[in-house]
Amino acid sequence: MSKEPDRLFAQPLAQVPDFAFNEDVVRVFPDMIKRSVPGYPTIVENLGVLAAQFAQPNSVLYDLGASLGAVTQALRRHVRSDGCRVIAVDNSAAMVERCREYLNGQDSMFQELLPVQVIEGDILALDFQPASVVAMNFTLQFIAPEQRQALLTRIRQALLPGGALILSEKLRFNDAQEHELLTDLHVAFKRANGYSELEIAQKRSAIENVMKPDSLEEHRERLLAAGFSKVVPWFQCLNFASLIALP
């Protein structure tokens, strides 16, 4: 994985453009996401552990919004069920290109890994195959809010009995005090990871139009409306959480 440090927002920008998963972001992405998302390494590794509990033999495991394939790699480290394969999907050409390189690297280092197909495409237009595991690690928050319900309904319809959707998201909070406290603590986390006040402020403006977090209550209600029977939060660190949704 690239070790290039994220300095994308370090210099003052006359106008901060909307955040996009382009070449510049791809170059620094491993550093950016680790320094921006509290608990990210724990979530990714344990997503593999969780997935191994839900994976059904001879089924598909999806990694939706795969970026550089960190989740796909964790699935391949942990899932041992016979005949499983991973489908990783992302609509950023730059991400997909680098993701394929990293997965080739994993293939050259380890034997008997699950086969993986990396698709450059929009998850909103995906024709889902029956799947036992669907992982969406910090991807739903980038989907237009009015499209989220239909997408989750299609994922629910594709899920096999005994499978699960694992959904990680940045959260907002309906209680103003809770929202302010956890937002301030997230800023402290970024500061502790070496981001300056300018970097934090410019990144905030870059993502505010493109990334719209929901509350835990909104996630739960929408997942139940999509036909999931049970929603179980398994991880929260500050304003970032991960949920298991059972069919």
Ligand SMILES: C[S@@+](CC[C@H](N)C(=O)[O-])C[C@H]1O[C@@H](n2cnc3c(N)ncnc32)[C@H](O)[C@@H]1O
């Ligand atoms: C925050 S990143 C995901 C991080 C990644 N899952 C991980 O754990 O390292 C969000 C990703 O979702 C992708 N994305 C956003 N909207 C998408 C869409 N409609 N279809 C496919 N991918 C999408 C972006 O290109 C980006 O790579």
Ligand SMILES: O=C(O)C(=O)C[C@]1(C(=O)O)C=C[C@@H](O)C=C1
């Ligand atoms: O909320 C923030 O400040 C973030 O930087 C979060 C976040 C994310 O949750 O995906 C946003 C964009 C980048 O992909 C990395 C992290």
